[in-house]
Amino acid sequence: MAPDDVKFFPPASDTRGKVLATALQLFTRQGYFNTSVSQIVRVSGCSTGSIYHHFGDKEGIANALFEALVARIDALFDDIERRHSGAAKRCRAVIELLFTLTEAEPEVMEFVLYARHREFLPERGPICSARPFRKMRDFVARGMETGEVRAVDPVVAAASVYGGALRMIHLRLDGVLERPLGEFLDEVWACAWRSVAP
């Protein structure tokens, strides 16, 4: 999985693309309410009028971001399901994906991870983090049927398998880890799988 394959917002030349890329950065870095529309105007180089023409209002920008990110992440998870079989391979692929994504576009990861707890769009936030989790739980639950995963509550098992990886991602985003996540992948995966292997 090359870093470029998970790029969400390649350098855009159109208004929509420029505004979304700017908003993602500013919202993530300083928060939705600390980001004024006029700042988006300044940084993106687009005018107030054109922004309101395209997005309706400030919340419309956040909504558009959401839709783009949710769709892309769903697609990435579907990809993993299609390309790998078996709980172990799929779970490992998910962790690898998340690590790659974090290194390639930390803002995207931060946006997704904390969507639920951001102060805007409180009712839409959970979608962002709940759907990936449900996928993980399904992977694990199916592994349980085949005996690949030991019998535990599927929710507990799923939480165990990728809880450690998520924690590492948080640490990386917080600047605690100096080396890229890729270097920890094997150790993280070993711990994760041990927790649910029969």
Next chain:
Amino acid sequence: MAPDDVKFFPPASDTRGKVLATALQLFTRQGYFNTSVSQIVRVSGCSTGSIYHHFGDKEGIANALFEALVARIDALFDDIERRHSGAAKRCRAVIELLFTLTEAEPEVMEFVLYARHREFLPERGPICSARPFRKMRDFVARGMETGEVRAVDPVVAAASVYGGALRMIHLRLDGVLERPLGEFLDEVWACAWRSVAP
């Protein structure tokens, strides 16, 4: 560990206490920027003037909340270190504490977990989640010296041990789990410890 032992804000009669309790609830439920000072005035029953007299400004309220929570959590972790010996017992005690705390005062847990990603006090946020993690890493690292924990990067090991528990807490706070966390404790702990046991 009885739920009452982890109560942060018992019903208060003084202005400071009432404002802090109100702010915790409102900030957690609807966010810092979605909460106006006048709403705190209305809900807490205290006047604008007295709030500014006690806290200086709106940010002062958040700062005071922070200090109270960080101090209390540090104390709880120290308590665990004093009362238990060995990595396994300490780690399990931490998970149990976090589960109890989540059930007793979900707002406190939410405030602490997402402090880093809230839109206010961006430079103070990390303290709140980083310090507990450092404690966990120390517990695990010392367990490694005695052979109680297998040799892995201590950060990875710490992340593995309580990553799963944290994920469960997130799910509970998001309303995904219907049963209280206590009922999952044994299974969560079994998974957690397997991931780092020799």
Next chain:
DNA sequence: AAGACTAGAACGAGCGTTCGTTCTAGTCAA
């Protein structure tokens, strides 16, 4: 020339904050 898009000045609502006043409790002199 016509339509789609852009520009940025202007607007009004709502916010955090201030400030002059009142209230309360404690202290002391007579």
Next chain:
DNA sequence: TTGACTAGAACGAACGCTCGTTCTAGTCTT
């Protein structure tokens, strides 16, 4: 005991500023 005095706490109307949003004149493209 009473009255005067003081300091801190509480009050809430009013202020000024910033923000999201609108509007109209202007600029491209075809």
